[in-house]
Amino acid sequence: VSSGPVRALVDGVLAGEVTAIARAISVLEDGDPVAREVMKEIHPRASGGWIVGVTGPPGAGKSTLVDALTTSARAAGERVGILAVDPTSAFSGGAVLGDRIRMQRHTSDPDVFIRSMATRGNFGGLCRSASDAADVLVAGGFDRIIMETVGVGQDEVEVVRAADTVLVVLVPGLGDDIQAIKAGLLEIADVFVLNKADRDGVDRLEAEISTMLGLAEGEAARRRRPEILRTVATSAEGLEDLTAAIARHRADAEASGSAESRRRERSRWRLLDVVRERIVRWAAKEADGHGALDDAQEKVFRREMDPYEAAERILRAFAGMKRDGPGEEGRG
Amino acid sequence: VSSGPVRALVDGVLAGEVTAIARAISVLEDGDPVAREVMKEIHPRASGGWIVGVTGPPGAGKSTLVDALTTSARAAGERVGILAVDPTSAFSGGAVLGDRIRMQRHTSDPDVFIRSMATRGNFGGLCRSASDAADVLVAGGFDRIIMETVGVGQDEVEVVRAADTVLVVLVPGLGDDIQAIKAGLLEIADVFVLNKADRDGVDRLEAEISTMLGLAEGEAARRRRPEILRTVATSAEGLEDLTAAIARHRADAEASGSAESRRRERSRWRLLDVVRERIVRWAAKEADGHGALDDAQEKVFRREMDPYEAAERILRAFAGMKRDGPGEEGRG
Numbered sequence: 001v002s003s004g005p006v007r008a009l010v011d012g013v014l015a016g017e018v019t020a021i022a023r024a025i026s027v028l029e030d031g032d033p034v035a036r037e038v039m040k041e042i043h044p045r046a047s048g049g050w051i052v053g054v055t056g057p058p059g060a061g062k063s064t065l066v067d068a069l070t071t072s073a074r075a076a077g078e079r080v081g082i083l084a085v086d087p088t089s090a091f092s093g094g095a096v097l098g099d100r101i102r103m104q105r106h107t108s109d110p111d112v113f114i115r116s117m118a119t120r121g122n123f124g125g126l127c128r129s130a131s132d133a134a135d136v137l138v139a140g141g142f143d144r145i146i147m148e149t150v151g152v153g154q155d156e157v158e159v160v161r162a163a164d165t166v167l168v169v170l171v172p173g174l175g176d177d178i179q180a181i182k183a184g185l186l187e188i189a190d191v192f193v194l195n196k197a198d199r200d201g202v203d204r205l206e207a208e209i210s211t212m213l214g215l216a217e218g219e220a221a222r223r224r225r226p227e228i229l230r231t232v233a234t235s236a237e238g239l240e241d242l243t244a245a246i247a248r249h250r251a252d253a254e255a256s257g258s259a260e261s262r263r264r265e266r267s268r269w270r271l272l273d274v275v276r277e278r279i280v281r282w283a284a285k286e287a288d289g290h291g292a293l294d295d296a297q298e299k300v301f302r303r304e305m306d307p308y309e310a311a312e313r314i315l316r317a318f319a320g321m322k323r324d325g326p327g328e329e330g331r332g
Numbered sequence: 333v334s335s336g337p338v339r340a341l342v343d344g345v346l347a348g349e350v351t352a353i354a355r356a357i358s359v360l361e362d363g364d365p366v367a368r369e370v371m372k373e374i375h376p377r378a379s380g381g382w383i384v385g386v387t388g389p390p391g392a393g394k395s396t397l398v399d400a401l402t403t404s405a406r407a408a409g410e411r412v413g414i415l416a417v418d419p420t421s422a423f424s425g426g427a428v429l430g431d432r433i434r435m436q437r438h439t440s441d442p443d444v445f446i447r448s449m450a451t452r453g454n455f456g457g458l459c460r461s462a463s464d465a466a467d468v469l470v471a472g473g474f475d476r477i478i479m480e481t482v483g484v485g486q487d488e489v490e491v492v493r494a495a496d497t498v499l500v501v502l503v504p505g506l507g508d509d510i511q512a513i514k515a516g517l518l519e520i521a522d523v524f525v526l527n528k529a530d531r532d533g534v535d536r537l538e539a540e541i542s543t544m545l546g547l548a549e550g551e552a553a554r555r556r557r558p559e560i561l562r563t564v565a566t567s568a569e570g571l572e573d574l575t576a577a578i579a580r581h582r583a584d585a586e587a588s589g590s591a592e593s594r595r596r597e598r599s600r601w602r603l604l605d606v607v608r609e610r611i612v613r614w615a616a617k618e619a620d621g622h623g624a625l626d627d628a629q630e631k632v633f634r635r636e637m638d639p640y641e642a643a644e645r646i647l648r649a650f651a652g653m654k655r656d657g658p659g660e661e662g663r664g
Contacts, residue, residue: 035640036638039640040638040640044635044636046635047635131639263633264630264633267629268625270639271625271629271632271639271646272625273639274640274642274643275611275643275647276612278643278644279607279608280604280607283604293604297596297599297603300600300602301599303375303378306368306375307371307375307460307599307602307603308371309372311603314607315607315610318651319651
């Protein structure tokens with residue numbers, strides 16, 4: 001039985017109220033003590049929806065593309081929820097770009113919900129918080145979710161675990177580390193979008209990607225071969241094709257069962273993310289109380305104890321607490 | 333008391349043998365069951381050393397800069413250990429760029445150790461594995477450590493926790509998302525390196541950084557104001573100044589106690605990384621044995637249970653195991 005304020009919040013979400021949706025996402029993002037109660041109500045009501053992940057290197061024009069995709073989806077009558085994942089910044093106190101200046105033309109549309117999420121790191125779990133936010137949006141009737149991530153690396157792999165169709169956006173003429181990035185992104189792409197396709201070098205870029213896809217081994221080779229499309233997002237060129245390609249990927253993924261197995265895998269990661277968060281939060285709280293973490297940290301710092309032994313002690317303390325204590329983080 | 337093979341491995345590391353160092357890093361990276369025994373011996377012997385972290389957006393010329401820094405350090409008689417952190421790739425089976433083609437001129441030098449580390453994600457803990465590898469290198473007599481990371485985002489913040497001096501490398505003329513990147517990197521920089529400084533726009537880039545530094549609040553404002561230097565890494569221009577700036581940062585950080593507090597903080601993160609890894613590994617192993625994780629995952633997937641409730645059940649199972657069982661992952 002949920003308490004009054006949680007009930008009101010959840011009812012607001014289910015009625016599609018934007019302020020309730022925003023508040024519920026914050027509660028879940030912060031790992032607020034009522035997060036569990038909120039998720040208990042939201043999670044069973046968040047079936048359906050389709051999450052499109054948009055990632056790629058800086059400068060690829062991802063935000064402009066998301067903007068154009070939003071315009072297409074709105075024209076088709078869909079309600080669109082956009083989750084933009086920014087790198088952490090203590091400078092800005094959170095999300096760097098706020099609600100994305102370039103998307104301002106959608107901000108007055110009640111059927112477009114835009115939210116920036118910061119990657120805070122301390123309690124980890126970007127996959128978890130992005131999935132929680134997507135659940136809230138789906139429960140609130142925003143069934144087309146777009147997750148955009150700035151940057152490259154492990155972050156993207158993480159966030160992409162929360163998406164049903166992954167667009168990897170590349171542009172011609174990014175030098176140097178781009179080979180590394182392309183290799184890293186190759187295995188997560190469902191559709192390659194060659195943006196700024198009016199630039200020189202787009203043919204070569206496409207040829208490179210095709211070659212790399214031809215060399216794919218292991219898991220990557222077993223997956224559906226990604227389509228490669230060209231766009232000029234600033235003038236919406238190629239956007240119809242892209243929308244059709246996303247629909248084709250969805251249809252194929254649903255027919256082959258790969259959509260289901262990806263969601264099953266996502267459940268696992270989400271769950272493990274929560275497990276990790278809980279134990280780290282417990283240890284951090286313990287540091288204020290009994291000093292178990294502080295003490296272990298100091299011993300590691302002085303090199304009197306190695307990190308593995310210190311970790312073992314903390315886990316033993318945790319097990320003891322679980323046996324004797326109330327057993328729930330956030331209540332005690 | 334360590335068993336024979338561990339003893340031999342540790343002795344090899346302490347004697348500075350490159351093959352033993354490489355093997356020990358692998359053992360720690362994989363979370364091999366003998367990792368604990370190895371770290372027990374290595375950790376107390378890994379005092380000293382100075383870790384320089386090099387990060388920045390793709391295309392900034394980080395690898396060339398690391399190469400030039402290595403040449404300088406070698407000229408000063410230092411033994412250099414380089415840890416290059418690449419984005420995960422199942423395609424390449426790990427590190428994308430292998431041992432970095434551009435650094436091949438150092439590969440025949442026995443006093444330069446180069447190692448690529450992949451960000452695997454599954455068991456997390458890049459900060460942990462980078463710190464473990466640095467310990468091995470320091471114990472083996474490589475007292476100048478350079479950690480290079482490709483990309484932007486949370487990864488960098490993580491890796492940078494393992495560094496004593498952080499260089500943020502930027503170049504003029506990277507468009508679009510660069511503002512976000514700069515903001516994210518601003519708070520972790522000890523020294524800004526404006527590379528490719530012969531390009532147009534370097535004055536404007538420096539002015540932007542100065543402005544952003546002037547606006548710094550909170551923790552970032554309390555830190556030593558980062559120096560801003562210009563280099564052309566390909567021709568080693570500005571490298572002497574950069575080496576001197578790193579030395580100044582080190583001297584200041586040691587005098588002010590900030591080096592110590594950063595290392596203390598690092599001990600905490602390292603420890604928490606191990607805690608996280610252990611419990612996730614336990615849950616994954618449990619999945620094969622008793623099916624606790626598989627069962628919970630399936631319930632979450634079917635939306636019969638929310639991830640928070642499922643996590644709570646797993647933690648209870650873990651606490652029960654800790655009480656009754658041998659209590660050590662990797663032994664049972």
